[in-house]
Amino acid sequence: MSILEFLHNVIFNYTIRNVTLGAFGLGAFAGILGVFAVLRKQSLLGDAVSHSTLPGVAVAFLLIGYKNYVIFTIGAIIAGLISMAFFTLIINNTRIKSDSALGLSLSIFFGMGLVITDFIKKLPGQAKGGLESYILGQAATIVQEDVIGIFGFGIFSLIILLIFWKEFKLFSFDKDFCASKGFNSKILESMLTTIIVIAIVIGLSNVGVILMAALIVAPATAARQWTNHLSLMAILAGLFGGLSGIIGAYVSSTYSKIPTGPTIVVAISVIVFISIIFAPNRGLLFRWLKTFKNKRRILVDTVLIDLLEYAQGHENKFAHSAPVSVLKIMTHGEVGVKKSLKALEKNGMVKKLPNNEWKLTKKGFITAEKLEVLGNKRKNSQKTGEK
């Protein structure tokens, strides 16, 4: 299916429209709502919550006997919150550390979910369609009610997030200060946890409990690379998440055997990868370039000082010149000595003599001496600092 065909289908084809809108919505909402989870370093919590929702969905199915988005979601939210309460209980009453406690609640709840799901499969004569999709996610089963559900829950949490934006921000940045100003930590903590649980739960039927945590963490991680502003970070995270949702819907509706969830996760992973490498300031490429430039600058300074030291070792220092080979030895075989000399020549610090040796100009002498004094000062201050 070409992109144009896909766009045509999004408007006129009932299934593809629902799949695409649903995937876009869950990506965008999970992306925005995940920002605070990432900033509070609770990515692992997202994973635990998402796995823990499975028994809630399964029990909801057992109770009503058919697939219903809203009821399933409520079941998932309840299970997610119970798992968080269980986690808090462990932390507060035992010596078990938080990572182990998360792992514990994740496996216990996910295990229970698998057992109940398996039990339902063996029940005779039930319409079991849709329950399986909660494990790995399958968008083909999405109907209009699901889409309405995704947007309903998503917009609800988004409104909460906007209303308490200031409080959530302060709480995530400086918890103690926030509490000292009268903002109740317990209330804020449970509101933020609930929001994260909802963010996870709305995507379950599309992406599945195993991969949903990625959609909470990845968009925010990618967005953080591009901006230093919290609000812009949330907007970018929403865009990245929504975009990968659409990509997932497009790919899985074009190739019927490809599941939506994993495709969405692959798409957002590519965005994260690009962001980590290419983002300005925080990107790896930018940092490498900066380190490289610094190294170059230091080498240029070193060569200049070496020339001065070499000249000072001789009687008529203003007339003395040095061959490249000597400078190479003085810099301990660094590559780029010649390049540094050329750069210095451009600035009028050194002059190349007809015998291929290099000597300092007057400007070069003055600069090199200044650098040397500066370097000695720094060395001395380090020494006194050690005392």
Add this chain to the structure above:
Amino acid sequence: MHEISSKMPIQIHDLTVAYKDKPVLWDIDLAVPPAVMMAIVGPNGAGKTTLIKSVLGLVKPASGKVYVFGENYKKNRRLVSYVPQRTSVDWDFPTTVIDVVMMGLYGKLGWIKRPGEKEKKLAKQALEKVGMLELEKRQISQLSGGQQQRVFLARALVQDAELYIMDEPFQGVDAATEKAIVAILHELKNRGKTLFVVHHDLQTVKDYFDYLCLLNVRLTAAGKVDEHFTDENLRKTYGGRLAFLSAK
């Protein structure tokens, strides 16, 4: 205002705090009089941070009472400005200098209400006092340790409080910043404000503070620096660990 200034800024009665079954503070009785600058001094693990957190209601005591200007902290928290340890927050958080200073006004704004132009103006004034106005738009991860501490101080100043509770405001700052911060703190004291400050450097206690309390789980001494900052009290507080530091 008159009423406030005549009341004892901090009064602690029989305070005991424990984590699980280990006591961190044991039976503390302490009063901080108005318009003084009191240092909280003691070895690592003495409970200094816990002491100020109990005043701020952040830590639940096992027993005892804490009064701030004669009332429960909750009633008078608008009169109190808290500066946590600089290292207690993530300085890579996506926000700017002026934004952090405005956070100081969130308490006055209360729930939901957003800061506006008035808050921005106040934040700028506070930044000017600490010499950081040029950096107002700077991302906080690009600040040096000293600049971070100045931002925290500006966030405290913007609240225009009566009592300033600070956790190691000189930790990891350069000499120039330390001097600047001390000058600001002294100015606050001269304006009748009270300061209750966790301090690590015994060498500077006499120069910076007029009151102190010596703490090592129990309170070993409290009162005027001139009277209580003695070799004997330090030995009592630090035990054998005080090898070459001396009150002289």
